[in-house]
Amino acid sequence: MSNPNQGKSDVSPWGDRAFKGLTLMMALSVFVLIVLIGYELAHGSAKAMRLFGWHFLTSSDWDPVNEKFGAVPFIFGTLASSLIGLMIAVPLSIATAVYLTELAPLWIRQPLTIFIELLAAVPSVILGLWGIYVMVPWLRVHLFPFLQHTLGFLPFFQGPIYGPSVLAGGIIVAIMILPIITSVSREILRSVPGLQREAAYALGATRWEVTRIAVLSYAKKGLFGAVILGLGRALGETMAVTMVIGNSPQIAKSLFAPGYTLASVVANEFSEATTDTYLSALFEVGLVLLGVTVLVNALAQLLLKTFAGPGVKPQS
Amino acid sequence: MTAHNHHWRKAKNGLMQSLTCVCAVLVILPLLLVFFQLVARGASSLNWAFFTQLPKPAGEAGGGMANAIAGTFVLMLLASTLGVPVGVLGGVFLSEYSHRHLNWWIRFGADVINGVPSITWGMVVYALMVLPMKGFSLLAGAVVLGLMMIPLIMRTTEEVLQLVPTGYREAALALGIAQWRVISQIVLRTALKGIITGVMLALARVGGETAPLLFTAFGNAYWTHRLTEPVAALPLQIFNYAISPYDDWHRQAWAGALVLILLVSSINVCVRVLTRDRFAKRGS
Numbered sequence: 001m002s003n004p005n006q007g008k009s010d011v012s013p014w015g016d017r018a019f020k021g022l023t024l025m026m027a028l029s030v031f032v033l034i035v036l037i038g039y040e041l042a043h044g045s046a047k048a049m050r051l052f053g054w055h056f057l058t059s060s061d062w063d064p065v066n067e068k069f070g071a072v073p074f075i076f077g078t079l080a081s082s083l084i085g086l087m088i089a090v091p092l093s094i095a096t097a098v099y100l101t102e103l104a105p106l107w108i109r110q111p112l113t114i115f116i117e118l119l120a121a122v123p124s125v126i127l128g129l130w131g132i133y134v135m136v137p138w139l140r141v142h143l144f145p146f147l148q149h150t151l152g153f154l155p156f157f158q159g160p161i162y163g164p165s166v167l168a169g170g171i172i173v174a175i176m177i178l179p180i181i182t183s184v185s186r187e188i189l190r191s192v193p194g195l196q197r198e199a200a201y202a203l204g205a206t207r208w209e210v211t212r213i214a215v216l217s218y219a220k221k222g223l224f225g226a227v228i229l230g231l232g233r234a235l236g237e238t239m240a241v242t243m244v245i246g247n248s249p250q251i252a253k254s255l256f257a258p259g260y261t262l263a264s265v266v267a268n269e270f271s272e273a274t275t276d277t278y279l280s281a282l283f284e285v286g287l288v289l290l291g292v293t294v295l296v297n298a299l300a301q302l303l304l305k306t307f308a309g310p311g312v313k314p315q316s
Numbered sequence: 317m318t319a320h321n322h323h324w325r326k327a328k329n330g331l332m333q334s335l336t337c338v339c340a341v342l343v344i345l346p347l348l349l350v351f352f353q354l355v356a357r358g359a360s361s362l363n364w365a366f367f368t369q370l371p372k373p374a375g376e377a378g379g380g381m382a383n384a385i386a387g388t389f390v391l392m393l394l395a396s397t398l399g400v401p402v403g404v405l406g407g408v409f410l411s412e413y414s415h416r417h418l419n420w421w422i423r424f425g426a427d428v429i430n431g432v433p434s435i436t437w438g439m440v441v442y443a444l445m446v447l448p449m450k451g452f453s454l455l456a457g458a459v460v461l462g463l464m465m466i467p468l469i470m471r472t473t474e475e476v477l478q479l480v481p482t483g484y485r486e487a488a489l490a491l492g493i494a495q496w497r498v499i500s501q502i503v504l505r506t507a508l509k510g511i512i513t514g515v516m517l518a519l520a521r522v523g524g525e526t527a528p529l530l531f532t533a534f535g536n537a538y539w540t541h542r543l544t545e546p547v548a549a550l551p552l553q554i555f556n557y558a559i560s561p562y563d564d565w566h567r568q569a570w571a572g573a574l575v576l577i578l579l580v581s582s583i584n585v586c587v588r589v590l591t592r593d594r595f596a597k598r599g600s
Contacts (some may be wrong), residue, residue: 015494015496015497016494016495016496018496019495019496019498019499019500020409020413022405023405023406023408023409023412023413024409024413026401026402026403026405026406026408026409027405027406027407027409027410027422027470028422029402029404029466030406030422030425030426030429030466030467030470031422031425033429033463033466033467034425034428034429036440036444037429037432037440040439040440040443040444041436041439041440041443044439044443045441055439058528068401077493091339092339093343094341095335095336095339095340096336096339096340098336099333099336099339099340103332103333103337104336104337105339107427112340112344114585114588115344115347116343116344116345117584117588118529118581118584118585119343119346119347121520121521121524121580121581121584122347122350122524122577122581123524123525123526123551123576123577123580124387124525124526124527125524125526125551125554125555125558126350126354126524126554126573126576126577127346127350128555129554129558129569129570129573130349130350130353130354132558132559133353133357133558133566134349134353145334147385154414168395175346178343178346178570179343182343206325206326206328206329207329208328208329208333209325209329218359218406229431233431233433234436235433236431236433236434236436237433238434238435238526238527239526239527239551239555240434243555243558243559260470263433263435263527266435266439267435267527267530270438270439270442270530270531271530271531271534282439283439283443286435286436286439289433289435289436290432290433290436293431293432293433293436293559294428294432295432296429296431297427297428297430297432298424298428300431301424301427301428305424
């Protein structure tokens with residue numbers, strides 16, 4: 001008490017300012033990272049951009065020996081495997097999210113959620129290993145001949161069956177994005193106000209009618225956000241796809257033919273790129289991939305954030 | 317007429333209930349199949365040598381993944397020294413200092429870079445560190461994993477700090493304690509368990525990453541002694557062995573995959589069990 005200034009250091013504004021400044025700097029590192037990623041990829045691909053210009057995005061020649069580079073086969077493979085993945089994963093995972101939040105008996109919800117979180121935690125390379133030695137042989141012997149037999153009149157299901165293929169890549173992508181679409185959709189459905197449901201029950205609706213009328217139509221925008229988020233993951237999925245898609249830069253009508261994606265060409269050829277031009281072309285492939293995934297992700301985040309405010313946090 | 321209608325609606329309800337249930341089973345089916353195969357094909361190759369020996373040259377039977385297992389742990393440890401401070405302090409800013417628009421943009425930015433494909437991170441760190449340092453290195457591998465941890469930890473830290481009751485902050489501030497000390501000694505300490513949970517989940521996520529390590533850590537058949545040498549990692553080794561033509565390496569890839577998935581999912585299960593009450597509260 002004798003010295004009124006004794007506790008001064010505690011209330012001096014400097015500690016507060018320094019601490020706030022420090023945390024602000026760390027938070028702003030997010031923007032530094034975004035700029036860094038964009039800059040490094042653009043810088044790395046400068047040479048390829050100069051040499052090939054827009055031709056890079058319209059040419060389907062990928063010929064490292066003669067230094068001719070065009071990204072169309074990879075863009076095709078990425079889009080094809082992602083779309084197949086979405087077509088399989090979207091109905092399954094939204095139905096699962098509906099089951100988990102609306103229709104399942106209460107005791108089953110918690111264990112099922114844990115299983116889905118565990119599937120989300122399976123590393124891509126392990127799924128790829130399983131894909132090479134278990135899934136692809138099974139597809140080659142059972143599912144693909146069956147599809148050819150029943151749907152063979154469609155051009156997608158014609159031609160020789162090798163095993164590693166765009167369709168196998170799409171199926172692996174579906175397995176990879178199932179958990180994220182399911183868990184984000186589940187959060188979305190859980191954030192639908194209970195009053196919505198009660199009002200529908202009061203009118204005498206069955207459980208499913210409540211879900212359809214009061215929950216699903218209310219959550220439409222958020223669910224769309226979840227699907228777009230899944231698309232973002234599908235486009236960038238690397239290891240598992242690389243291991244089952246066959247890695248051949250071609251554009252075939254048949255889904256049984258091997259393909260190649262933007263991410264897997266980088267994974268396979270980056271450390272073997274012998275010339276500057278080759279490396280630079282691979283950087284440009286990475287830049288295309290980055291551009292597409294950032295746009296898709298930004299769209300997904302906007303949809304999710306405007307649906308329910310910052311309360312709905314996408315699981316990673 | 318109405319009775320018929322009523323029956324039809326009830327039947328439809330039951331049908332949709334079983335249909336969505338089938339979908340849920342289909343979603344977890346791959347998990348069960350993968351676990352089954354990992355145990356069936358990997359367990360028999362797990363022995364003392366697997367955990368203690370270096371890989372043998374191609375074609376020679378035996379050997380282990382000791383250096384890859386150690387490499388994964390070292391990479392995770394070094395990555396945390398970059399990812400944890402930046403992520404936690406960034407999360408503190410998002411939760412404790414509110415600038416509405418700035419915080420919205422930071423959150424948005426963190427969520428967007430969370431979705432950047434992991435292979436792209438590898439290319440960035442290759443250009444940033446491997447080219448200037450003229451070689452693949454343990455350091456580059458740790459940096460790429462550390463950078464990937466930042467947005468993950470930032471968002472989970474923010475989330476758990478929000479769970480600390482405002483009353484704690486107000487009580488401490490009313491005693492005349494400076495805000496930074498309130499945050500660092502009271503808020504962070506209260507939320508410590510939750511923050512550790514977030515860090516563990518981020519570690520489990522990057523510990524299984526292969527793509528960003530392909531051209532940063534690169535892999536190594538021997539022990540790594542310096543930060544500037546390439547290092548082996550479990551996911552890299554699994555990948556290299558899986559695409560190799562040797563049966564013995566395939567066998568080891570399955571064993572490695574079993575070890576990796578046990579590591580990753582035991583972290584996940586522990587975290588879920590430890591924080592069950594927190595999640596239950598949030599769900600209510």
